[in-house]
Amino acid sequence: METQNPIPCLLIFFPMFFVVYLIAYFIVFRTWSPKIRPEASSCLISLAHGTPAVFLSTYAILADPATGFASQNTRFQNTVLDYSVAYFLTDLLHYIVFFPSDVLFIGHHLATLFVFLTCRYVASHGAFAILSLLILAEVTSLCQNVWTLANARRRDLEFAAKVYDLLSPPFYVLYSIVRGLVGPYFVYRMGAFYVGGEADGLIPRWVWVSWIVVVMSAISVSILWISNLWVELFRARTGNLEKKTR
Numbered sequence: 001m002e003t004q005n006p007i008p009c010l011l012i013f014f015p016m017f018f019v020v021y022l023i024a025y026f027i028v029f030r031t032w033s034p035k036i037r038p039e040a041s042s043c044l045i046s047l048a049h050g051t052p053a054v055f056l057s058t059y060a061i062l063a064d065p066a067t068g069f070a071s072q073n074t075r076f077q078n079t080v081l082d083y084s085v086a087y088f089l090t091d092l093l094h095y096i097v098f099f100p101s102d103v104l105f106i107g108h109h110l111a112t113l114f115v116f117l118t119c120r121y122v123a124s125h126g127a128f129a130i131l132s133l134l135i136l137a138e139v140t141s142l143c144q145n146v147w148t149l150a151n152a153r154r155r156d157l158e159f160a161a162k163v164y165d166l167l168s169p170p171f172y173v174l175y176s177i178v179r180g181l182v183g184p185y186f187v188y189r190m191g192a193f194y195v196g197g198e199a200d201g202l203i204p205r206w207v208w209v210s211w212i213v214v215v216m217s218a219i220s221v222s223i224l225w226i227s228n229l230w231v232e233l234f235r236a237r238t239g240n241l242e243k244k245t246r
Helices: 010-028 037-062 075-098 103-123 127-138 141-153 158-195 205-245
Strands: none
Touching (some): 037 075, 037 141, 075 103, 103 127, 127 158, 158 205
């Protein structure tokens, strides 16, 4: 099965995301405060990546009848991996330029790039697992980015505040289900497969072990993040209720 593209798609996708970021920063959000323009621009390239990545990954998986945790990557699966690598490279540059002290996100992006790049260019197998995880990670992207943009402007725009308040509970529920339940279950299935030796000779052990470590770390951080948001929401709603009863 041929898995290499004549022209590396990464060389096409990276300039694309970079241009989208520039358009966001200098045109779409040019009137926004300099403090939130970078974050808003990051949200726009995330929107350009997230939901399309879900549909592209789903198609890439379903289009291969022989797909599995250790199956060889197809050409289209590699294209989707390149698409995501380009996005994370662009967003990594965003954090390095505007938020160099945000070690958590920079580390997250570097680890994610490691997973994508090893699947794409080292192992050339296992795209089913990585793209499935990508679907789980990005299925909340649209909701999360709208929520983030609303959060950035909710103190100076009444409409943004209403969107934030309306969107927070369903977004938290969806995120909790995906990251707290579905994600860990899939990683368990993935780990059981690899530990059972089904990928021996196809995917180097250090590669799939590193995938498991990176994904479990990311899930743990996600669970901690959404847990803190639930606590903040509960405190805010409880405080508002107490004010109304006085």
